[in-house]
Each structure stands twice: as C-alpha cells, then as structure tokens.
Amino acid sequence: DAGVIQSPRHEVTEMGQEVTLRCKPISGHDYLFWYRQTMMRGLELLIYFNNNVPIDDSGMPEDRFSAKMPNASFSTLKIQPSEPRDSAVYFCASSLRDISGNTIYFGEGSWLTVV
Amino acid sequence: GENVEQHPSTLSVQEGDSAVIKCTYSDSASNYFPWYKQELGKRPQLIIDIRSNVGEKKDQRIAVTLNKTAKHFSLHITETQPEDSAVYFCAASTAYNQGGKLIFGQGTELSVKP
Numbered sequence: 001d002a003g004v005i006q007s008p009r010h011e012v013t014e015m016g017q018e019v020t021l022r023c024k025p026i027s028g029h030d031y032l033f034w035y036r037q038t039m040m041r042g043l044e045l046l047i048y049f050n051n052n053v054p055i056d057d058s059g060m061p062e063d064r065f066s067a068k069m070p071n072a073s074f075s076t077l078k079i080q081p082s083e084p085r086d087s088a089v090y091f092c093a094s095s096l097r098d099i100s101g102n103t104i105y106f107g108e109g110s111w112l113t114v115v
Numbered sequence: 116g117e118n119v120e121q122h123p124s125t126l127s128v129q130e131g132d133s134a135v136i137k138c139t140y141s142d143s144a145s146n147y148f149p150w151y152k153q154e155l156g157k158r159p160q161l162i163i164d165i166r167s168n169v170g171e172k173k174d175q176r177i178a179v180t181l182n183k184t185a186k187h188f189s190l191h192i193t194e195t196q197p198e199d200s201a202v203y204f205c206a207a208s209t210a211y212n213q214g215g216k217l218i219f220g221q222g223t224e225l226s227v228k229p
Contacts, residue, residue, distance in 0.1 A: 043204060045216055102147065106159050
C-alpha cells in the first residue's frame with residue numbers, strides 16, 4: 001500500500017484565500033484523522049471520522065475550518081478565509097479499528113504558509 | 116478529556132548512553148499508549164506501543180514501561196546512536212470505537228552527540 005497520501009505537499013497562499021487540503025487514507029482503514037502541528041501547540045487533533053462520519057470535531061479551531069469525507073477513500077480539510085496564524089503542517093492519518101487501541105499512520109503532511 | 120504531559124522537552128546524550136522520556140496522562144480509561152518518532156521535515160512514525168494489559172514491552176534497543184496506577188509511561192532507548200536524534204512524541208487514548216481519540220504529548224527533542 002502507498003500509505004496515506006496528502007496533497008498538496010506545500011502551499012503558500014495569501015491571507016483571505018481559500019485553502020483545500022486533500023487526503024487519501026490507507027485502503028481498508030475505517031478511521032481518518034486530521035492533525036495540525038505547530039511549534040507552539042504541538043500535534044493537535046482537529047477532527048476525526050469513522051466510516052466517513054465525523055465523530056469528534058471539538059478540535060476544529062473555528063468556523064473558518066471545515067472537513068468532509070464524501071467516501072472511504074477521500075477527505076478534505078478546508079480553511080476559508082485563511083489567516084497567517086493558520087500556517088502549520090497539517091497531517092492526515094488513518095487507522096483500522098481495534099477494540100483495544102489503534103495504530104494510526106500519518107501522511108507526509110501538507111505544509112501551509114499563509115502570508 | 117485526555118491530557119498528556121511529556122518531559123523533558125529537550126534531551127541531549129552522548130552516543131552509547133541511555134535516554135529516558137516520561138509521560139503522564141489524565142484519563143484513567145486510556146488503554147493504548149504509542150510512541151512516535153519524527154525526524155526533521157518528516158511525518159511522525161510509530162516506533163513502539165503498549166496496551167494497558169502489559170507493564171513493559173521491548174523491541175531491540177527500545178523499551179516502554181507503563182504504570183497504570185500512577186498514570187505514567189516511559190520510553191527507554193539504550194545504546195543511543197546519532198540516528199536516534201529526532202523528536203519523540205508519546206500519546207494516549209481509549210479505543211476509538213469507544214469514542215477515544217489519540218492525544219499527543221508536547222514532544223521531546225532528543226539529540227545524540229557522537
């Protein structure tokens with residue numbers, strides 16, 4: 001398997017623009033996670049899905065952020081409008097359900113810079 | 116919700132020495148404790164994990180211990196090598212199908228000096 005695939009790998013955008021990050025989870029995995037990583041806040045869980053349904057979005061910073069998972073092989077994280085403080089690395093990760101705990105596998109990340 | 120504290124934030128050791136990173140968690144229901152290694156510019160990758168039904172797990176030079184009573188767990192790296200230099204993250208969760216989510220500590224930057 002190719003692993004979790006994210007695009008774009010790098011994006012530089014101007015404040016106020018819409019940003020869409022994309023993710024393809026590992027085939028067969030039923031959980032998908034979006035994390036944000038910054039120096040100040042570390043790895044923060046933004047939202048996660050189970051079988052394409054959002055389970056917990058309490059980490060989504062504000063209404064400017066939205067995430068969707070229209071099918072088992074694709075998810076998007078959208079920021080509209082973007083702000084400089086959104087600059088971070090956004091990781092998508094996926095996992096297969098295990099009753100006692102789940103190993104999650106990260107994508108390479110999308111490095112976002114908002115100027 | 117779960118909160119994970121990790122110490123130290125930076126750790127410098129000489130090649131061949133041991134390194135220990137410690138984490139505490141708040142949710143007594145947590146039962147899964149993975150450790151991830153992140154090299155500069157790369158994604159976090161799982162190096163070892165432990166579940167609540169065991170107290171210790173070892174994989175070559177890496178070991179993890181868990182004390183559920185005290186709600187803390189530790190990563191031990193023996194005979195450190197320069198390629199061990201990276202940021203290490205601990206995490207804790209309950210099972211996802213029970214509504215759990217993986218919460219990470221703040222990370223420890225390990226530097227192994229030749």
